[in-house]
Amino acid sequence: MTRGTISDAELSEFQRGCLADLLSTFSKADIPAPSHTIVRGETENYVHGTVATIEFWIYDDGAGFTEGPPPVAAENQWIYEWQDYKTLSDLAGAFVEDLARTSRRALETDRQVQNLASSFASECREDFVGLWAILWEVKRSSPELAGPEVKAMTLEVVRRLLESREIAVGDLDSQRGFLSWPTTSPVDATIAELGRRWTVLGRDPDIGECAWLARIEGDPGSVLEEVGAQLNEAEIEAIAPLFAIDASQIDERLSNARLQNGLLICDFVSVGAVSCPFELHFSRSGPRVLSFFIGSGAEFYNDEGLQTPEDRIEVSEDLDRFLRSAVHCERVLHRGSVAKETYTAELLRIDGHPIEFVHRPRFLWPFQRTETESLEYRPWLGE
Numbered sequence: 499m500t501r502g503t504i505s506d507a508e509l510s511e512f513q514r515g516c517l518a519d520l521l522s523t524f525s526k527a528d529i530p531a532p533s534h535t536i537v538r539g540e541t542e543n544y545v546h547g548t549v550a551t552i553e554f555w556i557y558d559d560g561a562g563f564t565e566g567p568p569p570v571a572a573e574n575q576w577i578y579e580w581q582d583y584k585t586l587s588d589l590a591g592a593f594v595e596d597l598a599r600t601s602r603r604a605l606e607t608d609r610q611v612q613n614l615a616s617s618f619a620s621e622c623r624e625d626f627v628g629l630w631a632i633l634w635e636v637k638r639s640s641p642e643l644a645g646p647e648v649k650a651m652t653l654e655v656v657r658r659l660l661e662s663r664e665i666a667v668g669d670l671d672s673q674r675g676f677l678s679w680p681t682t683s684p685v686d687a688t689i690a691e692l693g694r695r696w697t698v699l700g701r702d703p704d705i706g707e708c709a710w711l712a713r714i715e716g717d718p719g720s721v722l723e724e725v726g727a728q729l730n731e732a733e734i735e736a737i738a739p740l741f742a743i744d745a746s747q748i749d750e751r752l753s754n755a756r757l758q759n760g761l762l763i764c765d766f767v768s769v770g771a772v773s774c775p776f777e778l779h780f781s782r783s784g785p786r787v788l789s790f791f792i793g794s795g796a797e798f799y800n801d802e803g804l805q806t807p808e809d810r811i812e813v814s815e816d817l818d819r820f821l822r823s824a825v826h827c828e829r830v831l832h833r834g835s836v837a838k839e840t841y842t843a844e845l846l847r848i849d850g851h852p853i854e855f856v857h858r859p860r861f862l863w864p865f866q867r868t869e870t871e872s873l874e875y876r877p878w879l880g881e
Contacts, residue, residue: 508536508543510558516590517545517556523598524549529605550604554597559586561593565600566650576600610639611651615658618711622665626676627711629692630703632656649696653689659711660685666714667692676712680724683756691757720745724755725764725778733780736788736810739818740766740778743878747773757782774825774841774875788813792820792841793827796855819845822880827873830862837862 509517517534524531532554534547545556553571554563560579564571576596583589614635621627633652636643643651659665667688668678679688695708722745726734734741743766752767760783767775779789781801790799798820803809823843830838837860842852862868 509545512558512586512590513543513545513556515587516561516593519590519594520597523594524601527598527602529598529601532601549601550608552597552601552604556593560589563593563597563600565604607640607651611654611658614639614655615662618655619659619662619665622659622711622713626670628703628706629656629696629708629710630705632711633702645702648702649693653692656692656711657685657689660688664714665711667709667711670706670710676710678712678714678727679709679757680728680755680762681714682721682724682750682754684754687754687756687758691759694759721748721750721753721755721764721766728755728762729780730786732786732804732810733788736804736813737778737817738814739821739879743821747878768878772876773878774827774843776820790817792825792843792855792857793839794836794857794859796839796841796857798855816846818879819843821878824877825875827875829871829873831869831871832860832862832866835860837868 521531523529530549532547532549534545536543537546542558544558545554547554547556551566551571552563555561560577562575562577564576565574576593578589578593580586580589583592614632617635618627618632629652632655633648636648636652636655640648640651656667660667666678666681668676671677679691692709696703699707722741722743726741729737747768749767749769749771753765755762755764757763760781762780762782764778764780765775766777774793776793776798777789777791777795779791781787786804787801788799788804789797789801792798798816799813802813804813820843823845825841825843828840829836837858839857839859841855841857843855844852846853
């Protein structure tokens with residue numbers, strides 16, 4: 499990342515002038531100089547930079563920036579094209595002025611968010627904190643914000659708390675015990691689930707609604723421990739072979755358990771990707787059912803019932819056979835993108851013939867040229 503001045507030879511006259519005006523304007527407004535670098539694109543070099551939660555780009559004949567973390571940034575885009583202005587100088591002036599003004603506001607918001615996060619982190623050390631409490635404090639400290647902005651700022655405070663890895667989101671049971679959501683869940687997934695619950699509520703959350711936050715006590719544990727803590731007895735019985743996996747085989751960076759759209763989604767990826775990845779989905783609304791996907795999304799089970807002992811025995815036996823199987827994957831590629839994957843597990847057979855599990859992420863016309871590659875995965879258990 500290059501800071502401050504950059505080589506004139508790398509940029510067009512418009513880009514140099516635009517960047518110089520931007521740095522000068524930031525300096526006069528006491529805004530920290532943005533981090534920026536020159537990116538060598540396929541057709542032109544361009545400047546890419548960041549300040550607070552803003553990313554900006556300066557091209558040969560235009561510029562633009564986005565404000566806020568994804569997916570909010572996608573809704574807040576400013577695009578400046580020379581066709582919309584009489585001269586490139588007009589374009590540069592408008593871009594610099596708007597970006598400086600937006601950056602100043604973003605920095606002030608960032609400081610507010612960080613102050614609120616620090617305050618609620620201290621409060622979490624003493625007691626549970628409801629999402630509603632953060633919402634109310636955001637409204638009190640920033641009365642000028644509209645509804646969507648209040649929601650975005652509230653969730654950003656929660657994001658800061660979760661990124662500290664000292665705070666967890668969860669629910670309270672009838673005895674006021676804290677039931678943590680999976681702490682291995684990616685922060686983005688947890689924020690998305692909070693946003694979903696808020697949307698389903700149809701209004702701002704009140705006391706006790708949507709979720710609570712609490713300080714994490716002790717070691718958060720492995721993905722297997724997280725999954726076991728989130729399941730009832732029937733679910734544990736159905737997937738019992740899972741807990742025979744050696745935890746050291748599981749890549750904790752890529753594997754996780756998360757709540758999303760009313761499901762507990764559990765991803766398992768082996769260290770070095772030597773065993774076939776898989777997902778288990780447990781419903782958290784309506785009947786307790788299980789969905790099971792192999793590889794990138796080949797369907798093994800979809801909404802399989804776990805109500806009877808016979809159901810749970812059948813699922814357990816199938817999962818055990820999968821975990822003890824070497825798996826072959828035949829992958830069809832079109833221009834480097836996966837169009838079809840076919841998985842066969844050596845111990846999963848009907849009348850002696852291997853079962854094929856197919857995933858088609860994209861449609862192919864008959865005349866399109868394809869390439870094929872093969873992957874071989876070792877068993878998760880029994881080697």
